[in-house]
Amino acid sequence: MAAVLLLDQISKVLIVANLDLNEWVTWIDPVLKVTHAHNYRGIFSLSFGPQWLYIILPMVAVGFVIYLLLRPQPKFVTVLLGLILGGGFGNFIDRVRLGYVIDWISMGVRTWRWATYNIADSSIVIAVIILLITEFFFTRPKKKDEPEEADLEAEKP
Numbered sequence: 001m002a003a004v005l006l007l008d009q010i011s012k013v014l015i016v017a018n019l020d021l022n023e024w025v026t027w028i029d030p031v032l033k034v035t036h037a038h039n040y041r042g043i044f045s046l047s048f049g050p051q052w053l054y055i056i057l058p059m060v061a062v063g064f065v066i067y068l069l070l071r072p073q074p075k076f077v078t079v080l081l082g083l084i085l086g087g088g089f090g091n092f093i094d095r096v097r098l099g100y101v102i103d104w105i106s107m108g109v110r111t112w113r114w115a116t117y118n119i120a121d122s123s124i125v126i127a128v129i130i131l132l133i134t135e136f137f138f139t140r141p142k143k144k145d146e147p148e149e150a151d152l153e154a155e156k157p
Contacts, residue, residue, distance in 0.1 A: 004086025008119040009093065012102040024106070033106040037116045040100045055095055062088045076134070083127035090120030 019025065019036035026033050041047045042054055065085045069078065094101040103116040 001082040001086035001089070004083055004119065004123045005090050005093075008087065008090035008123070011104065011119050012094070015102060015104040019104075030110055031107060033113075034104055035106050035116060037103040038098075038100040039103045039116070043121075051099075055092075058088055058092050058095070062092065077131065080127040080131045080134075083123045084131075087120035087122075087124035087127070090118070090123075 015034070015036050019034070021036050021038065024033050024035045040051075042057075062085060065081050065088065069081050069085070073081065091101045101118070101120075103118050103121070105118060105122070106116045107114050
């Protein structure tokens with residue numbers, strides 16, 4: 001979590017210090033460009049309601065992730081939840097401090113561009129995708145009478 005939060009905040013400081021708002025720099029033509037953008041909306045720059053929702057909903061999501069982290073989890077899941085939490089805090093800090101989120105990574109081909117994003121966004125999206133793949137394809141369903149993994153850990157001497 002700390003690594004994502006630190007990388008996210010440092011990258012945003014560097015972007016603000018080196019690029020004017022809406023200025024573009026091409027890194028890998030035409031796939032990867034760097035820009036300085038302000039996102040006043042929600043995820044993927046989608047608008048889903050009044051501005052206060054953009055603060056309340058991430059707080060609820062961060063609270064839910066903290067709740068999950070307080071429960072026994074496999075180490076791999078704990079790492080993924082940490083990535084989600086670091087990304088959530090990174091964007092939350094921007095939203096509270098600035099009223100918007102600083103985005104700077106732009107990927108696409110020619111005129112087709114994905115929504116501009118940042119390290120916090122990519123950390124959240126990648127961790128959620130891996131978590132969903134793990135849950136749907138690599139976790140076997142528990143039988144009713146099968147003890148939880150946490151119960152098995154508690155029984156060990």
